[in-house]
Amino acid sequence: MASKSLILGAAFVDVIMDIAQMPESGGDATAKFKSNHVGGCAFNVYGAISHYLGKNSTDLLVPVGNGQYAEIVRQTLKEKGIPVILHENSFDNGWDLCLVEPSGERTFITVPGIEQHWDESWFKEINLSDYDYFYISGYEMEDPRAARVILKWLSGRKSGARILFDASPRISHIDSATVSAILKAETIVNANEDEISYLSSKRTLAEQAADIYRKTKTPVIVTLGARGTYLYDAGGGRSIPAKQVKVVNTIGAGDTHCGGVLAGLQEGMAIDEAVKLGNQLSAEVIQQESGSL
Numbered sequence: 158m159a160s161k162s163l164i165l166g167a168a169f170v171d172v173i174m175d176i177a178q179m180p181e182s183g184g185d186a187t188a189k190f191k192s193n194h195v196g197g198c199a200f201n202v203y204g205a206i207s208h209y210l211g212k213n214s215t216d217l218l219v220p221v222g223n224g225q226y227a228e229i230v231r232q233t234l235k236e237k238g239i240p241v242i243l244h245e246n247s248f249d250n251g252w253d254l255c256l257v258e259p260s261g262e263r264t265f266i267t268v269p270g271i272e273q274h275w276d277e278s279w280f281k282e283i284n285l286s287d288y289d290y291f292y293i294s295g296y297e298m299e300d301p302r303a304a305r306v307i308l309k310w311l312s313g314r315k316s317g318a319r320i321l322f323d324a325s326p327r328i329s330h331i332d333s334a335t336v337s338a339i340l341k342a343e344t345i346v347n348a349n350e351d352e353i354s355y356l357s358s359k360r361t362l363a364e365q366a367a368d369i370y371r372k373t374k375t376p377v378i379v380t381l382g383a384r385g386t387y388l389y390d391a392g393g394g395r396s397i398p399a400k401q402v403k404v405v406n407t408i409g410a411g412d413t414h415c416g417g418v419l420a421g422l423q424e425g426m427a428i429d430e431a432v433k434l435g436n437q438l439s440a441e442v443i444q445q446e447s448g449s450l
Contacts, residue, residue, distance in 0.1 A: 160423040161214060162206060162290035163283070164416075165307060166199025166297055167272035168219040168230045170252040171408065179256065179264055188256060195233040196449060197251075197272070198294040198323060201409040203239070204449035205416025205438050206423070214423055218242050218283065222271035224249025243279055245271055261404035261443065265326075272296075275303040277310070285314050290419050293339075295325030295352075304335045317343070319375065319422075323415045324348035328355045340372045347378045347415050362387060363394050376428045378435075380414055386432050397429060399436045404443050413450060414439040 174188035203217040217239055221231050223246040230250050234241055251270030257263045275297065291311060298304040311320060322339050324346065336356065340346070346353075346369055350362065357365035366377040366389035376390040385399035417438035421431025442450055 159214065160289040160425070161216070161287060162292065162419050162423060163216050163218055163288040164199045164203045164206070164292045165218045166202075166292070166294045167197035168195055168200040168217075168221065168234070168250060169197035169267075169270075169272075170194075170226045170229050170250065171196040171255050172252060173255045173257060173408070176256045176258060178258060191257070193229070194449070195230055196253075196409060198296060198325065198412045198415075199292065201412035201442075201449045202292050202323075202416040202419070204409075205413040205442070206420045208450035209417065209420040209434070209438065210423060212238070214420070216240075216242065216288075218279075220245045220250075220271045220274075220279065222246060222248045222250050224270075226250040226252045226270065242282070245274075245279070247271065248274060255408060257408070263408055273300050273303060275300075275306045277306055280310050285310070285318075288314070289318050290423060291318065291320045292323065292415060292419060293320060294323045295327045295331055298322075298335050298339065299327045299330045301332055301335060304331070304338070308335075308338050319343045319345055321345045321347055321415055321419055323411065324352040324356065325411075326352070328352045331355075340369065342374050344373045345375050345378065345418070346373065347380070347411075347418065349380045349382075349411060353379050363389070366394060378418060378432060380411060380439075386414075386436055388429065388432050390428060395429075397432050397436060400440045402440045402444050405445060409442050409449055410439045413442040416450075 171194045173191040176188040180186040206215040220243045227250040248271040253267040357368040359365045359368045369377045379387040386397045414435040417435030418431045421434040
């Protein structure tokens with residue numbers, strides 16, 4: 158049977174605006190509305206995997222709630238032929254205001270929703286043994302209760318099944334007990350240069366990656382933007398270059414990189430080749446308007 162992944166997290170509505178320059182605190186700026194897209198880390202990771210391997214290779218476990226943003230999410234999933242596994246009517250889905258500067262750099266203001274209210278009952282229809290890989294994001298790990306619920310359930314996965322933990326910009330808000338619970342054997346860490354420093358107190362990037370690897374015994378992946386990716390595993394550290402492309406915006410770049418790595422591993426690639434695929438797919442997504450392939 159082919160390898161399969163379960164992508165846990167959120168489907169958000171991204172309200173995207175172009176802005177010439179971010180204002181300082183207390184400042185004033187005008188922006189131009191660009192578009193609405195359904196995004197969210199899990200949605201974007203799922204998009205990368207299904208783009209490369211097909212929809213039968215992965216399942217998307219995101220709560221779809223009740224409200225105006227939930228309806229946009231529900232309609233988008235229907236149009237894309239993505240099954241809604243988890244219906245939950247207690248809250249609306251979250252949304253974010255995404256401000257994109259001319260360089261492609263983006264700033265998010267997030268309004269959380271149903272995706273911050275994880276409950277044990279949400280997993281009752283899910284068979285853990287169906288999956289070889291799992292994706293979780295720092296956005297869901299920020300709430301200690303949600304983190305406990307998700308990590309407790311994942312602790313029952315079959316032997317050899319790996320978790321890919323996407324640190325996310327919220328890593329600095331995750332408590333130390335949750336971080337310790339995540340950094341266990343068979344957890345692949347994927348973070349950027351800023352995020353990795355919250356997972357290790359060592360000084361340099363190479364030392365930080367090595368320190369994390371000693372805890373997880375599983376590859377540590379650090380994305381470096383246009384400079385590619387730094388990878389550390391039992392073979393030591395090395396850099397994997399990225400293709401240079403014209404940037405439209407960077408929404409979904411990190412998520413898509415995670416999806417590319419998972420897709421490569423599911424296909425049986427060695428970790429270096431899987432990271433190259435992550436670089437390739439993230440280069441594709443930053444050339445388009447939407448943050449999902």
